[in-house]
Amino acid sequence: MRSVFFAAVAIARLAAAAPTPQQFDFAAVLDAPSPSATGPPLTVVANATSTFSVDTASIAASVSAEVTTVATASITGASASAASTQEPSSTGLAKRGPLSSSPTVASTKSTVSPQSGTSTTSSQTACPTTPEAGTYCGFINPEDPCAPQPDGDGPRVTPDTVAAFEAYPAFHADALKAITPAGYVETFKDLNGSTSANSYITFKTLTSYSVSDCANLCDTTTLCTAFNIYIERDPSLNPTLNDTAANTTGQYCPNPSSITNYKCSLWGSSIDATSATNYGDYREQFQVVIVASNGYDKTNNTTPPTCPGYEQPSNCTGAISSGGSYCLGSRFFPGPYNPSVCGIYADAQTATNKAAAKDRGVSSYVPSNMFNAYMVKKNSVAQGTYCSLFNTVLSDSWASFEGGWSGQNYFGVESSWTYALSVQDDGKL
Numbered sequence: 001m002r003s004v005f006f007a008a009v010a011i012a013r014l015a016a017a018a019p020t021p022q023q024f025d026f027a028a029v030l031d032a033p034s035p036s037a038t039g040p041p042l043t044v045v046a047n048a049t050s051t052f053s054v055d056t057a058s059i060a061a062s063v064s065a066e067v068t069t070v071a072t073a074s075i076t077g078a079s080a081s082a083a084s085t086q087e088p089s090s091t092g093l094a095k096r097g098p099l100s101s102s103p104t105v106a107s108t109k110s111t112v113s114p115q116s117g118t119s120t121t122s123s124q125t126a127c128p129t130t131p132e133a134g135t136y137c138g139f140i141n142p143e144d145p146c147a148p149q150p151d152g153d154g155p156r157v158t159p160d161t162v163a164a165f166e167a168y169p170a171f172h173a174d175a176l177k178a179i180t181p182a183g184y185v186e187t188f189k190d191l192n193g194s195t196s197a198n199s200y201i202t203f204k205t206l207t208s209y210s211v212s213d214c215a216n217l218c219d220t221t222t223l224c225t226a227f228n229i230y231i232e233r234d235p236s237l238n239p240t241l242n243d244t245a246a247n248t249t250g251q252y253c254p255n256p257s258s259i260t261n262y263k264c265s266l267w268g269s270s271i272d273a274t275s276a277t278n279y280g281d282y283r284e285q286f287q288v289v290i291v292a293s294n295g296y297d298k299t300n301n302t303t304p305p306t307c308p309g310y311e312q313p314s315n316c317t318g319a320i321s322s323g324g325s326y327c328l329g330s331r332f333f334p335g336p337y338n339p340s341v342c343g344i345y346a347d348a349q350t351a352t353n354k355a356a357a358k359d360r361g362v363s364s365y366v367p368s369n370m371f372n373a374y375m376v377k378k379n380s381v382a383q384g385t386y387c388s389l390f391n392t393v394l395s396d397s398w399a400s401f402e403g404g405w406s407g408q409n410y411f412g413v414e415s416s417w418t419y420a421l422s423v424q425d426d427g428k429l
């Protein structure tokens, strides 16, 4: 099945197409394309503070359009719904327990100015009005050749070299003396790489190495359960070669002086040192480097949001991979952990089944009455949300799959929660 991109979420494939839907489908994860962004951009910072929001309407439209095939389970109808809760043993049938902001403003302490021939004008003052999208102060586009770059609130390191930046004692002191915010666990400290993974949400440039500001941003951002704060050596101007082919004739600033940015990136999964793999890059001859990278995580303390029409989610040790007789199918969505995507998928599958039953003039259809949503990690790095649909409520004791090997890759399970439909669907027309 072909994958499609929409907004920041890509749908992988219907596991119903796989021979054994009850098994965890490694290929669905391996084959899924990564989201377009897996970390903050190194090149463009002008849009850094635009507020992140989950485009639920767009996701819903795309998922519903994709779910066109009827899905069934091997145990259906009265046998599946006879008990309100199915136990793995099928004997015990105990009921399960209850279940912002505006574009970047130019730094007033910026001292850089455009080099000869820059087509835009420099401003040293804060923006008086709402800036034009994609620019700051409305008229400096940082993507223009040799355009001054926004922010740069950290100290200018002298001498202005990569080695001096990497060794700068104050940066390491910031990382080492940082206080872990309440509710979070520190997962790495003072590394030279920033986090890169599919579970990227958004980022913001800060005015100081403020762990608490970054935590506040995470706490007020949907889906965020971890953050990475770090210091980046960035160019003061957009590095440009005098290159006719790139329409930059007469513009030449391949290795401008550096500025120092404090960056805060937000993640919809836990993060650890394994994913702190972005060591910077070259922009023409300018070397971007990262120092003082710290990670903080509250995934284990976070109950995911409720889904409309569903009871409070129930936390599981692992994923349900053994409920195959009750399973209608599964799908994998690369991106941050987002159970609401599974809810949309479940509702769309039920609607598709119901409509097909009506068309065929039969009196029943297979409903999705519960789903299991979990984050899949590949070799400790977050991949996306895996959703499995069931036609009856299975107890948490089914959720025993905690991970497994596929070739050289270890797939782990994190944040496994089940959601039961508040009013169970009897599948009758």
Ligand SMILES: *[C@@H]1O[C@H](CO)[C@@H](O)[C@H](O)[C@H]1NC(C)=O
Binding pocket: 041, 044, 047, 133, 134
């Ligand atoms: C920044 O915003 C502009 C205008 O909204 C958009 O065209 C551009 O793609 C954005 N850049 C990034 C990196 O998001």
Ligand SMILES: *[C@@H]1O[C@H](CO)[C@@H](O)[C@H](O)[C@H]1NC(C)=O
Binding pocket: 192, 193, 279
């Ligand atoms: C990052 O730090 C590690 C451990 O100190 C070191 O081995 C590695 O070479 C560094 N990488 C870069 C790109 O600086």
Ligand SMILES: *[C@@H]1O[C@H](CO)[C@@H](O)[C@H](O)[C@H]1NC(C)=O
Binding pocket: 245, 246, 247
């Ligand atoms: C350079 O400008 C020409 C004319 O405006 C345009 O057709 C071409 O795509 C541009 N090339 C690049 C690399 O931006």
Ligand SMILES: *[C@@H]1O[C@H](CO)[C@@H](O)[C@H](O)[C@H]1NC(C)=O
Binding pocket: 242, 249, 250, 251, 252
């Ligand atoms: C750009 O290159 C041309 C020829 O390649 C040269 O004449 C001109 O001086 C260069 N301009 C700058 C600003 O380096």
Ligand SMILES: *[C@@H]1O[C@H](CO)[C@@H](O)[C@H](O)[C@H]1NC(C)=O
Binding pocket: 299, 300, 301, 302, 303, 315, 316, 317
């Ligand atoms: C959910 O269960 C996992 C695994 O047992 C545990 O680590 C985590 O703290 C629990 N989360 C919450 C919010 O209770």
Ligand SMILES: *[C@@H]1O[C@H](CO)[C@@H](O)[C@H](O)[C@H]1NC(C)=O
Binding pocket: 185, 187, 270, 297, 300
């Ligand atoms: C979260 O809980 C899991 C399972 O209980 C554990 O392996 C992991 O280390 C915990 N993560 C943090 C950051 O405490």
